[in-house]
Amino acid sequence: MKKLIVAEKPKVALMLAANGRKILGDFKLNGKLITKDNVLKETKQLEQQIKRVGFVENNEYIISFAQGHLVELYQAYDYDQSYKNWRNIPDNFIPNPFKTKVIKGKEGMFNNLEKLMKSTNVSEIINACDSDREGNSIFSIIYTQANCRKPVKRLWTDEHTEKDIIKAFNEMKDGSYYENLTTAGYCRMTSDWILGALLTAKATVELSGGKEILNVGRVQTAVLSEIVRIEELNKNFKSQKYYQVVAKFKTKEGTVYEGVYEENFDDPKKADDFGNVLKNKVGKINNYNVENKNNYSPPLFDQTSLAIYMAKIASLDPDKTLDATQSLYESGHTTYPRTASNYITKSKADDFAEMYSKIASINPFAKKHSFNKNNKRIVDDSKVSSHPAIIPTAELPLLSRLSFDEKMVYEEIVKRAISVNFPAATDRHQTILTGIDGFLFKSTGKKEIEQGWREVYSIITNDTSLPEVKNNEEVSIIGIEKKEVKTQPPKRYTIATIIEFMESCGRKIKDEDMRQLMKEKGIGTGATRANILKGLQDHGYATTKGKSKTLYPTEKGERLINILPVDELKNAEFTGEMEFKLSKVEKGQVSKDEYMKDVVALYNTSISKLKKTDAKIVTKSNGSVGKCPLCESDIVKRKGKFGDFYGCTGWNNGCKFTINKVCGKLLTENQASILLEKGETARVSGLKKKDGSKLPSAKFVLNKQTGEVTLDFN
Template identity: 30%
Template structure:
């Protein structure tokens, strides 16, 4: 009998169906020589500092740094029952070996190994490594099981990542919290990410727009612009001279045939960026939707950093493109060309290939999916068709004219072959590009053209753009990339699998907030975030050091770097930080911003004010509170944000969309109402179509 351990119940059920384990037990499936069970997230986690010594239960500066010699683990309180089931199954005498079938990546390996070791299991292990949940992929994976020892280095890297985050998070958070008298969460990746947002906002605040001026010549069929000038009088003088001249001479007509290559397939980060740009989805929403599609067998594994397919997939591409094009009605009357070689490159695939729809998706009723999943699936289908297409070809014409001794310039663009773009649709970004280039009449050098008019154009220099999730993900991905040698496999901070969670944690902890309209949300630093970055030393907030750690973790994963050396670097850095850091003078003023009032308490009428941990009634005898880490909303897959708190306080209710049900593995919309008891304590109720 073989024990198969999956990461989630839904995945376990899919595996059970394929391998014939159809008999249900308490927390597992059994049959055909297999037992299939599952974890529920991280069943086993690192112990808190007080497990090493009771004195660590209180946060004291004198107890730092906390650097465990022998790491301790504990079973998560919420998952003890399932852990007990797994331990019994592992110890069953008829179970001769195990199959690790958790997600095929660093975190999936960690989840399995921690449970395996915590149970004291010594039985041999094989590894199931698949990139699709389709039945055919599962069968093939079970036929090609690999020895678990081949993934020891992956486990080692996962351990280093987890323990490094613990050491930096525990020590730095306690250090700054003790010195500044309030909870200041610090993280190995979280704080450098916050620093990028804070620095961008500071640059925007410090930016002083400067006016500029230019003259624009107007001809019968087009316009041509001159150079920018700082002085308005100088531009006005040029306008007057051009008006007096009355005509311009064409001095240059340059025509070039250009082409735009098809886009690459999506990895997780590029998919998150595109979904944020086009649909306004957060990075976490995109990951959740794509993970749900993966578990429904409709797309391949989402947590990938590759944008290519493996060489052995080349024969499968033409048929997949054909069925996806017809099923999703992507220009169905214009059969898409299939240049498979453009998306095939095994050398650029690490653990998993790019995210693509599966053949199962072609036969699925897409209308039955939640709207968010539909949008992501369509985006993936369109990208597959475009990626194997032909280049978009166009003719670009650059024209220069001379008037009153000055040069004026314009550009024209004519598409000669739409290529892959005929399947892509039009985005706002395309519209902006096309607006910059107009169709030009036939022109030749030496022509003299009469002016229809001359305009004075005024403008101002623009500040740096605020971070959207699209731009922040890009910044995280490329952070300090110029400091790495060419050919380095992964640059930046965080990984495709963790960046969304980092952004969400920064929002949850109140360091950044989302502002803007429904579709375009900007990530802005809060007073708390600004204060933290002001007092945290460069070594903690440096993207370059964190990016260097990420690269070393990848080398550990490949067996090219010593894990003990990496952990030694982390411990040495934290030890030095604790011993040498001194509190910034005057920071107490920075750390205590004026409390923001969001409304009147629904229980007693006093002001409801924001604090570090939530929104509370100013009257201390009243128990009304909306905690930022609110368990009720966390079970819905939501967080208590300022906007949500305002609605609950001022309207007594709020509309929630894209709530997640773990039980049914589906998303839904609902209305939440807040009610208060005699002591003012808040209670929440959900309403569906008017029913509670």
């Protein structure tokens, strides 16, 4: 009898086979031994090979894999075909029990796992999916759909190195140990369905008469509401002028500095009069204060802080940062990415020390300061929940093999692992309060006296030092002038700052300990925020502009928030409390029934408010190039992994219609509109074969029954 190991992806299955050889034994693929070196050198080829055969095995173990989610919840119409028309869905319809189905197009992968799970040659299943709520959920729903009853062990890894895999296999626990995590995954999945897919159907019917799909959700709507709130503040903002009085002083040694009067003036004449009265006076130092302040390196990365940082320094979208860290993790080069911790445990200190001794070959700054196991800014068991911070492993990559994004993200993870070992930067802060006839003018200055960790980042600070003065020292006044200042509107969110908002529910948090406490009350999680922001853009609710990727709501997004009568869904703190309660389910402090009772209550409240509202959305095209031939939703231009395409706004409800590039040519918006309306375009030029050679012009033809787009060269 053998044990079946189920990884979340083919690449992870290969890494388990390669780095688990000392405990699992050798595995061969197409007659070739699977080793770490050939997995890293021939990743794509080996992934294709293992996908074709479905698993690898030896005398004791079979290693197979999912491909992310293989099973999903039923859509409403799966329970009753009449529900394809959302008007037919009863107001009190909530499935009990929820049913599941294999995702279309993934039947082959599921059937492979089901067959292996039910094999008489398999005695036990080992869940080796990602070590988090989502990974547990992916395995659990596959296991249940396959109607498997065999005992389950849970492999829990922080990294995919040989050392960690061996440790994880030796410390495996029964699957039941993680029952609360599985329950939380179920609650998240079903609550998102109720407050997402189901409530979307009801909102669409009640607010737009079914003419425009209005996607709502527990998290997405709260984030959109905040983006809209800031936009409305900007639209209604009227800049106002005020005036500061700035005095220029000169010490006896001849050093000049400026001070600003502590009160502002609304009237420019009053500011002038005030300055004129003081011009011929003498200034006196009322108070001179000097203080050295330590500025410590930011802590090790968790997924949220890494996403924020990469968005700020490289304008990298959060989903791309997550993709890069996931790939680095699967290759064994960094630790588990979806962590909410910024620290490591004492048990990981030796691993950190081993890694730190090696990364000097990538970044020589690691040679300057050694790792101290007693450094509480790195090692703190009390601040680690499921997984430690994202750090490099001792398995260093060949940088030339990494993608551009992977290399960029990896190098920043390395820098952070080094900078936390450096001493604090120290700045000398000066404050002078200069009095003129009792009126105080404030001056501030700062100078770096110890570079500390900033050296790792080549940060150069501005020297704004003030002169050395003494209390009661007299200074001469060499000028007083009025300075016009305009009030500024609140800053719109960027991709980076909206993630900060989501993490803290909008609270301004500077203290690191408080930030740790607030994580469980944020909107979404480090693992989901990237997809939430992507969903807002995919649904046509928000867009980004400029290098910093400033977020703007679309007209469609503003209309939804202004018309939606369910305030709870628009409230960030309410959403954060729901996330906090879900974390309590994960800890066994709140039951599934208690959590779902709150979800159903919110759904029923939402339905009641939707039924009572008289407000309706007047449907506008909002960038639409036409209607979907399959579901009548709007077709809009989108950006995908492989470039621009036209997609259906009803994709989240199962519609897969798209107009993609054909022979290297994407239709213009005008051409796409004609295709959707008339079923064919005029002849289109610019078509090319795969080798780049030109093709003759052709018509794009749409089959409105199947949604298929073809070329007609006749």
